[in-house]
Amino acid sequence: MKPIFIPLNLSSLFLLIVTLLVAGESAPIYSPTYNITLNCGFSGDKVSAYDFQTWTGDINSKFFPEAVGGTSQVGNAPPSSSLGSYVPFTTARLSHSEFTYRFPVSPGQKFIRLYFFPATYNADFDSSKSLFSVKAGGYTLLKDFNASLGRIYYNSETLLTEFCLNFEPDQRSLNITFTPSQGGYAFINGIEIMSMPTNLYHSAAQGDGASYLGSSDSRYLVKNNTALQMIYRINVGGNPVSPNEDTGMYRTWDPPDEFFLDDRSKNLSISRRYNTHLNFARIFNYTAPEEVYRTGRTMGGNSTINKSYNLTWRFPVDPDFSYLVRLHFCEIDPNITAAKDRMFQIFIANFTAEPQADIIHWTTENGIGNGIPIYRDYFVPMLNLGTQKKGSVNISVALQAYQDDYLTRYNDAILNGLEIFKLNDTDGNLGGPIPELPNITPKVASESSRNSKKKSIPMLAILAGVVSVLLVVSVVGFLLFRRGRKVKDSNSSKATKWGPYSFSTTKSTKSRGSSLPSDLCRHFSLAEIKAATQNFNDVFIIGVGGFGNVYKGYVDDGSTPVAIKRLKPESSQGAREFKTEIEMLSQLRHLHLVSLVGYCTEQGEMILVYDYMARGTLRDHLYRTENPPLPWEQRLQICIGAARGLHYLHTGAKRMIIHRDVKSTNILLDEKWVAKVSDFGLSKMGTTTLSKTHISTVVKGSFGYLDPEYYRRQQLTEKSDVYSFGVVLCEVLCARPALIRTAEKKQMSLAEWTKTSHRNGTINQIIDPNLRGKIAATCLNKFVELALSCMNDNGSERPSMNDVVWGLEFALQLQQSAEAMLYSNVEKEGEDEVALMKGNDAGMSCSWEYSSDSKNSRTTKTSSDEQISTTNESMKGMSGTIFSEIKDPTVR
Numbered sequence: 047m048k049p050i051f052i053p054l055n056l057s058s059l060f061l062l063i064v065t066l067l068v069a070g071e072s073a074p075i076y077s078p079t080y081n082i083t084l085n086c087g088f089s090g091d092k093v094s095a096y097d098f099q100t101w102t103g104d105i106n107s108k109f110f111p112e113a114v115g116g117t118s119q120v121g122n123a124p125p126s127s128s129l130g131s132y133v134p135f136t137t138a139r140l141s142h143s144e145f146t147y148r149f150p151v152s153p154g155q156k157f158i159r160l161y162f163f164p165a166t167y168n169a170d171f172d173s174s175k176s177l178f179s180v181k182a183g184g185y186t187l188l189k190d191f192n193a194s195l196g197r198i199y200y201n202s203e204t205l206l207t208e209f210c211l212n213f214e215p216d217q218r219s220l221n222i223t224f225t226p227s228q229g230g231y232a233f234i235n236g237i238e239i240m241s242m243p244t245n246l247y248h249s250a251a252q253g254d255g256a257s258y259l260g261s262s263d264s265r266y267l268v269k270n271n272t273a274l275q276m277i278y279r280i281n282v283g284g285n286p287v288s289p290n291e292d293t294g295m296y297r298t299w300d301p302p303d304e305f306f307l308d309d310r311s312k313n314l315s316i317s318r319r320y321n322t323h324l325n326f327a328r329i330f331n332y333t334a335p336e337e338v339y340r341t342g343r344t345m346g347g348n349s350t351i352n353k354s355y356n357l358t359w360r361f362p363v364d365p366d367f368s369y370l371v372r373l374h375f376c377e378i379d380p381n382i383t384a385a386k387d388r389m390f391q392i393f394i395a396n397f398t399a400e401p402q403a404d405i406i407h408w409t410t411e412n413g414i415g416n417g418i419p420i421y422r423d424y425f426v427p428m429l430n431l432g433t434q435k436k437g438s439v440n441i442s443v444a445l446q447a448y449q450d451d452y453l454t455r456y457n458d459a460i461l462n463g464l465e466i467f468k469l470n471d472t473d474g475n476l477g478g479p480i481p482e483l484p485n486i487t488p489k490v491a492s493e494s495s496r497n498s499k500k501k502s503i504p505m506l507a508i509l510a511g512v513v514s515v516l517l518v519v520s521v522v523g524f525l526l527f528r529r530g531r532k533v534k535d536s537n538s539s540k541a542t543k544w545g546p547y548s549f550s551t552t553k554s555t556k557s558r559g560s561s562l563p564s565d566l567c568r569h570f571s572l573a574e575i576k577a578a579t580q581n582f583n584d585v586f587i588i589g590v591g592g593f594g595n596v597y598k599g600y601v602d603d604g605s606t607p608v609a610i611k612r613l614k615p616e617s618s619q620g621a622r623e624f625k626t627e628i629e630m631l632s633q634l635r636h637l638h639l640v641s642l643v644g645y646c647t648e649q650g651e652m653i654l655v656y657d658y659m660a661r662g663t664l665r666d667h668l669y670r671t672e673n674p675p676l677p678w679e680q681r682l683q684i685c686i687g688a689a690r691g692l693h694y695l696h697t698g699a700k701r702m703i704i705h706r707d708v709k710s711t712n713i714l715l716d717e718k719w720v721a722k723v724s725d726f727g728l729s730k731m732g733t734t735t736l737s738k739t740h741i742s743t744v745v746k747g748s749f750g751y752l753d754p755e756y757y758r759r760q761q762l763t764e765k766s767d768v769y770s771f772g773v774v775l776c777e778v779l780c781a782r783p784a785l786i787r788t789a790e791k792k793q794m795s796l797a798e799w800t801k802t803s804h805r806n807g808t809i810n811q812i813i814d815p816n817l818r819g820k821i822a823a824t825c826l827n828k829f830v831e832l833a834l835s836c837m838n839d840n841g842s843e844r845p846s847m848n849d850v851v852w853g854l855e856f857a858l859q860l861q862q863s864a865e866a867m868l869y870s871n872v873e874k875e876g877e878d879e880v881a882l883m884k885g886n887d888a889g890m891s892c893s894w895e896y897s898s899d900s901k902n903s904r905t906t907k908t909s910s911d912e913q914i915s916t917t918n919e920s921m922k923g924m925s926g927t928i929f930s931e932i933k934d935p936t937v938r
């Protein structure tokens with residue numbers, strides 16, 4: 047019998063993908079009827095790895111801008127910048143004189159998004175000197191705008207400002223004019239114009255409009271002649287949502303709400319996520335992504351404490367404008383199902399906005415039922431605050447639990463999402479006051495250029511988690527592009543692309559490296575930790591490693607399981623560095639990293655508290671285990687997740703973080719099988735704080751995973767992680783340890799054994815018997831090729847983690863296409879084009895006798911865990927409930 051693995055032919059793959067595209071369940075809820083994505087300073091079309099849209103260059107296009115009194119120039123983003131590969135930030139149009147883009151428009155409300163990447167494009171255009179205004183459709187969108195000022199505040203490299211404008215039927219064209227201010231120049235990287243659902247933010251003539259704050263019972267209509275500027279759009283209590291996870295409008299829900307909480311709220315409130323089934327009975331299902339409603343922030347579990355504080359956020363805004371505040375609610379707690387169960391009060395800008403907020407009452411007829419999303423709009427005039435300081439003012443949103451127990455069952459409050467828009471003033475102006483140009487500008491500029499040399503991509507949000515099959519494959523050719531992934535970066539304020547520059551003014555005087563990160567990470571008292579672990583009772587130990595023991599415990603009145611890692615005690619010097627390191631680690635928040643919840647440094651203890659990962663380590667599901675074998679697709683998903691986590695470590699943080707101990711026991715799985723990389727940062731810490739006792743040699747890592755180049759040259763690069771990850775890929779494929787000391791010499795090292803088998807064409811013989819016949823040939827080839835390239839002897843020839851993510855996703859596509867093809871062909875009675883074999887293949891024998899070999903499994907018990915240094919422990923944990931789930935990628 048001929049081997050049944052036959053290469054998939056590309057045109058059928060294309061057809062399949064088109065089918066998937068049409069039938070895919072992840073089709074966006076809203077499809078724009080009008081959209082323009084213009085890549086300024088670029089020529090030709092290019093798909094953006096940032097939002098997966100096709101961006102059209104303005105050069106040689108009908109949208110080429112008209113310049114007045116000079117010509118505009120084109121600039122490429124500095125090559126040192128790691129944003130180089132993300133359209134539309136790669137190129138810019140710059141000019142010392144005015145230029146205008148002209149677009150045909152259809153009637154109705156539209157998003158207009160302006161993308162800026164402030165950088166020094168060439169000697170004529172020093173990034174600190176950009177200063178300009180932008181006018182469109184009769185409104186001043188930005189006034190004396192300096193994009194790099196925005197960067198100071200946001201700590202992000204790029205800036206996106208979003209506006210909502212209405213076009214009347216007689217308005218056939220839109221002119222967007224960039225006018226440099228005295229002595230400055232104007233620039234723009236990208237312009238996006240997209241239709242939106244009618245009256246999404248503007249009011250319907252017959253509608254209710256927004257409640258007028260401070261003027262009881264009156265309503266305010268956001269008229270069509272008013273332009274809105276998005277200032278905040280936040281998935282409260284949850285992770286940021288990236289543009290292509292939105293409902294089709296490419297909105298970004300970012301940054302995390304923690305940044306805006308006051309101290310008490312930060313310490314006491316709890317973010318929640320439930321998998322409640324949502325029923326869009328009250329609002330349109332495109333209003334906000336489900337993830338926004340599935341997550342929220344509540345006050346906590348203790349009603350006495352809840353009554354003692356207001357859950358309060360403060361959002362800096364420009365004074366002398368009016369704002370539209372939209373609060374999104376959904377009762378998601380399965381225990382709260384009836385009206386009056388959870389009633390609370392809402393204050394906005396010190397006015398009572400809701401004396402009796404009761405989500406279930408708002409959403410149901412009979413007062414029974416939950417999971418029904420709703421939002422409420424408030425008109426908040428921040429006018430005539432004349433006596434206030436010049437800079438920004440705050441819009442506060444405060445939730446108060448009822449003080450009297452008889453009024454409600456749970457003295458608690460919840461908020462799921464929030465949007466704040468600025469409304470134009472009576473002159474049609476949206477630009478804030480002229481920002482006081484802070485004298486720290488040069489410093490910041492130099493610091494940021496240094497940062498970019500260090501390859502940080504703080505701003506780009508990684509699309510965490512979800513393999514958006516649809517978007518990924520929307521153009522087959524696109525698969526051939528090297529694709530960067532968005533860094534879904536919920537950490538420190540380098541949150542992607544949002545908001546205006548203007549509220550930067552007061553904050554900008556604050557130094558960088560502000561207190562934000564440390565605030566993000568909760569400090570536990572030793573008493574709390576002891577209570578959670580019954581004074582470090584051994585029965586709670588779930589892992590033991592070189593750094594110390596790992597305990598499972600519950601915090602927050604027993605409501606939240608956590609993994610508590612108690613490091614072996616060290617000097618006080620160590621403790622201080624420990625704290626610095628923790629602050630750095632606590633900024634790293636990503637779907638595919640195990641989140642650090644908090645820490646404790648009391649009485650010389652060094653304790654780290656992590657989210658608990660219910661399904662333990664990846665290895666627990668590969669070999670020497672009672673767990674059932676994982677299906678191939680799931681293994682791919684896990685690899686993709688872990689690769690994203692590592693990619694984020696390498697590029698997403700302020701400085702590159704090299705894990706140094708990538709292995710299958712450091713990849714954990716939450717209850718929904720989402721892969722999370724753990725123990726990052728600790729190995730670095732090891733060299734500074736724990737070196738005396740634990741490290742026998744400077745080379746760190748685990749045998750079997752160790753990059754030979756690193757070993758030889760003792761020079762650490764991120765490519766060492768890539769190497770180790772390659773070994774993990776082999777482990778996943780072959781379900782055997784990275785090192786088996788007792789095995790035959792040529793089989794001892796999995797890396798070598800895989801290389802040899804590949805050379806000899808016997809790779810089929812070493813794969814996990816459970817997978818035999820279940821991997822499409824194309825997928826297997828891609829996977830093996832990728833694993834081998836990761837393990838290239840020469841670090842510089844190994845792919846980046848980003849390439850690895852891409853390669854794995856491609857492999858997954860190949861597998862899914864082949865399977866889908868198989869099913870369709872089974873119905874059509876077997877055309878021969880299927881690259882997949884189901885069931886056993888007699889022609890393929892297996893020489894890798896793993897599980898039946900009792901000698902092997904007994905004697906190799908500890909070998910692969912051998913460490914040169916000490917970062918091993920298999921920490922089991924649980925998913926943070928706030929994380930989003932992995933969508934089922936198998937679109938059929």
Ligand SMILES: *[C@@H]1O[C@H](CO)[C@@H](O)[C@H](O)[C@H]1NC(C)=O
Nearest residue numbers: 077078079080081082099294
């Ligand atoms: C935008 O329009 C183009 C055609 O002009 C279409 O191919 C593309 O899918 C649209 N994008 C979105 C997000 O709908």
Ligand SMILES: *[C@@H]1O[C@H](CO)[C@@H](O)[C@H](O)[C@H]1NC(C)=O
Nearest residue numbers: 112146148217218219220221
């Ligand atoms: C846009 O500018 C052109 C001239 O460049 C002008 O003819 C046209 O009326 C303007 N459109 C609008 C809507 O202002």
Ligand SMILES: *[C@@H]1O[C@H](CO)[C@@H](O)[C@H](O)[C@H]1NC(C)=O
Nearest residue numbers: 154249250251252267269270
């Ligand atoms: C604004 O325009 C939309 C149609 O584009 C219409 O449905 C709505 O009623 C208008 N709003 C007001 C306040 O007139």
Ligand SMILES: *[C@@H]1O[C@H](CO)[C@@H](O)[C@H](O)[C@H]1NC(C)=O
Nearest residue numbers: 071073074075326330331332
């Ligand atoms: C959204 O709602 C519309 C009707 O309002 C419905 O046709 C559509 O299927 C819904 N989409 C999703 C993804 O639920």
Ligand SMILES: *[C@@H]1O[C@H](CO)[C@@H](O)[C@H](O)[C@H]1NC(C)=O
Nearest residue numbers: 347348349350351352602603
């Ligand atoms: C709630 O907190 C108060 C004050 O800290 C404490 O006295 C009380 O025991 C707590 N209640 C519960 C049920 O934990």
Ligand SMILES: *[C@@H]1O[C@H](CO)[C@@H](O)[C@H](O)[C@H]1NC(C)=O
Nearest residue numbers: 353354355356393396444446
């Ligand atoms: C919450 O805020 C409101 C309005 O500012 C105030 O009246 C109330 O006393 C506050 N409640 C607590 C518990 O601080």
Ligand SMILES: *[C@@H]1O[C@H](CO)[C@@H](O)[C@H](O)[C@H]1NC(C)=O
Nearest residue numbers: 320378379380381382604605
């Ligand atoms: C619901 O309430 C029960 C009983 O108080 C409790 O055991 C359970 O944990 C609660 N469920 C959630 C999701 O809070």
Ligand SMILES: *[C@@H]1O[C@H](CO)[C@@H](O)[C@H](O)[C@H]1NC(C)=O
Nearest residue numbers: 395396428431439440441442
């Ligand atoms: C709200 O009250 C707080 C303290 O009572 C004050 O600092 C703040 O300025 C007030 N905000 C507004 C918008 O009046």
Ligand SMILES: *[C@@H]1O[C@H](CO)[C@@H](O)[C@H](O)[C@H]1NC(C)=O
Nearest residue numbers: 271272469470471472473474
């Ligand atoms: C926004 O500007 C338009 C045109 O200048 C004006 O008619 C409208 O009243 C302004 N909106 C507000 C809220 O002042």
